Amino acid sequence: xxxxxxxxxxxxxxxxxxxxxxxxxxxxxxxxxxxxxxxxxxxxxxxxxxxxxxxxxxxxxxxxxxxxxxxxxxxxxxxxxxxxxxxxxxxxxxxxxxxxxxxxxxxxxxxxxxxxxxxxxxxxxxxxxxxxxxxxxxxxxxxxxxxxxxxxxxxxxxxxxxxxxxxxxxxxxxxxxxxxxxxxxxxxxxxxxxxxxxxxxxxxxxxxxxxxxxxxxxxxxxxxxxxxxxxxxxxxxxxxxxxxxxxxxxxxxxxxxxxxxxxxxxxxxxxxxxx
Amino acid sequence: xxxxxxxxxxxxxxxxxxxxxxxxxxxxxxxxxxxxxxxxxxxxxxxxxxxxxxxxxxxxxxxxxxxxxxxxxxxxxxxxxxxxxxxxxxxxxxxxxxxxxxxxxxxxxxxxxxxxxxxxxxxxxxxxxxxxxxxxxxxxxxxxxxxxxxxxxxxxxxxxxxxxxxxxxxxxxxxxxxxxxxxxxxxxxxxxxxxxxxxxxxxxxxxxxxxxxxxxxxxxxxxxxxxxxxxxxxxxxxxxxxxxxxxxxxxxxxxxxxxxxxxxxxxxxxxxxxx
Numbered sequence: 338x339x340x341x342x343x344x345x346x347x348x349x350x351x352x353x354x355x356x357x358x359x360x361x362x363x364x365x366x367x368x369x370x371x372x373x374x375x376x377x378x379x380x381x382x383x384x385x386x387x388x389x390x391x392x393x394x395x396x397x398x399x400x401x402x403x404x405x406x407x408x409x410x411x412x413x414x415x416x417x418x419x420x421x422x423x424x425x426x427x428x429x430x431x432x433x434x435x436x437x438x439x440x441x442x443x444x445x446x447x448x449x450x451x452x453x454x455x456x457x458x459x460x461x462x463x464x465x466x467x468x469x470x471x472x473x474x475x476x477x478x479x480x481x482x483x484x485x486x487x488x489x490x491x492x493x494x495x496x497x498x499x500x501x502x503x504x505x506x507x508x509x510x511x512x513x514x515x516x517x518x519x520x521x522x523x524x525x526x527x528x529x530x531x532x533x534x535x536x537x538x539x540x541x542x543x544x545x546x547x548x549x550x551x552x553x554x555x556x557x558x559x560x561x562x563x564x565x566x567x568x569x570x571x572x573x574x575x576x577x578x579x580x581x582x583x584x585x586x587x588x589x590x591x592x593x594x595x596x597x598x599x600x601x602x603x604x605x606x607x608x609x610x611x612x
Numbered sequence: 613x614x615x616x617x618x619x620x621x622x623x624x625x626x627x628x629x630x631x632x633x634x635x636x637x638x639x640x641x642x643x644x645x646x647x648x649x650x651x652x653x654x655x656x657x658x659x660x661x662x663x664x665x666x667x668x669x670x671x672x673x674x675x676x677x678x679x680x681x682x683x684x685x686x687x688x689x690x691x692x693x694x695x696x697x698x699x700x701x702x703x704x705x706x707x708x709x710x711x712x713x714x715x716x717x718x719x720x721x722x723x724x725x726x727x728x729x730x731x732x733x734x735x736x737x738x739x740x741x742x743x744x745x746x747x748x749x750x751x752x753x754x755x756x757x758x759x760x761x762x763x764x765x766x767x768x769x770x771x772x773x774x775x776x777x778x779x780x781x782x783x784x785x786x787x788x789x790x791x792x793x794x795x796x797x798x799x800x801x802x803x804x805x806x807x808x809x810x811x812x813x814x815x816x817x818x819x820x821x822x823x824x825x826x827x828x829x830x831x832x833x834x835x836x837x838x839x840x841x842x843x844x845x846x847x848x849x850x851x852x853x854x855x856x857x858x859x860x861x862x863x864x865x866x867x868x869x870x871x872x873x874x875x876x877x878x879x880x881x882x883x884x885x886x887x
Binding site for chain 1 (some may be wrong): 630640642643645684686702709774775887
């Protein structure tokens with residue numbers, strides 16, 4: 338019989354965010370097994386690796402079967418230390434650095450902590466600028482500098498514009514403004530005046546009325562704002578307006594923040610400004 | 613002689629964010645080679661894979677040497693299609709799904725698009741709640757509901773509190789408030805009143821005065837606010853206050869947003885509420 342439960346460790350000499358994402362996406366391919374997932378970041382010395390191995394070995398006798406350990410460890414000695422754990426260990430770097438060295442005809446530097454952008458001052462500045470831009474232009478707060486936006490998200494209140502704008506800024510360094518479509522726009526059946534000069538930068542978000550009701554109801558229980566009929570009306574009118582104006586849109590009911598953000602990058606042929 | 617420049621493709625049946633991060637962290641291990649990096653997301657059919665191969669093959673004759681292709685493709689047919697490109701192809705899934713199947717005694721489902729949290733309604737709600745919380749409690753905007761915060765960041769203006777709070781909310785579903793330490797706190801040498809009941813949740817950010825000057829100077833050029841002596845004074849006083857109050861802190865001068873966020877998760881033993 339296959340296992341029902343496993344303890345999983347993501348071990349990294351950096352933040353562990355990359356190994357966590359990759360390991361997690363592999364684990365989602367296995368149904369019917371529950372995974373207790375633990376991230377162990379900043380394992381950048383043999384001593385820390387030994388402490389980590391002790392934790393893994395404790396888990397090994399806890400009854401969940403052999404622990405699974407995903408690692409991204411640049412240093413061979415640290416990697417060998419972790420490999421001695423009573424566990425099934427998969428290292429993402431080991432499998433790929435050697436073939437890449439052969440392909441490039443160059444040795445890798447085996448330097449710990451190169452993944453994120455603190456050392457990439459330009460990328461960092463792009464991210465911070467983009468975050469400030471998203472905050473200053475959240476929910477139609479300002480129409481100043483809209484010409485500096487890479488993209489302007491539109492959609493009814495609570496359709497997912499804010500998380501998408503913030504994700505674009507934090508993850509990609511992309512400047513995203515967002516502006517709600519509200520009943521008075523539908524009465525006029527035209528875009529808010531401030532947006533009309535920026536039509537080519539507009540991207541819409543829509544959402545299933547039932548889902549919108551749930552989200553709005555958590556915010557303002559039993560309000561007209563959250564009423565299903567009202568949600569239906571607003572979504573229908575917003576889609577009608579976007580169609581008339583030739584604005585493409587994605588549906589946030591079934592798409593994750595990451596998927597919407599990536600779709601926007603693709604539609605507008607935007608390139609990351611930060612890693 | 614080793615290559616000087618290579619074109620790199622990150623190909624995924626999902627957003628490509630995972631493969632991009634992992635591929636990018638491998639490439640940072642090679643000095644002296646410039647990489648032209650391109651992400652090709654949503655390759656979820658053989659037809660799209662063929663179009664992608666055509667793009668790769670175009671790059672192959674562009675003079676940058678053989679393209680390098682990193683993929684995370686769940687479907688074997690799509691993977692085989694991409695593998696036919698005139699390129700050096702490394703697939704992250706192929707190398708790991710087989711050993712994991714053997715280890716678990718279970719077949720993987722080979723289902724495309726499972727990585728992100730749209731299908732994980734609870735995780736999505738956590739993220740959205742956390743984002744709303746971070747926005748409502750940005751820059752000391754509100755001291756309501758601070759008891760619901762997982763962590764409250766403190767530090768001088770422009771020390772990196774906002775990006776860190778937003779990252780914690782978006783990436784991990786963690787509720788982070790942030791509150792500036794300002795000259796009048798230093799005059800009294802005590803924490804803002806609203807924070808005194810939440811001492812155990814406080815985490816500090818500090819920054820090198822020279823870096824702080826740069827950041828503030830972009831915002832308000834040649835102001836007293838951005839003056840180096842003033843920056844030195846504020847940073848010194850903030851560190852003195854945090855020491856006195858027993859508040860741990862990280863330095864955002866040399867740490868990325870990801871590194872600070874991960875450090876905080878670790879210090880407070882917080883667990884991700886979303887993937």
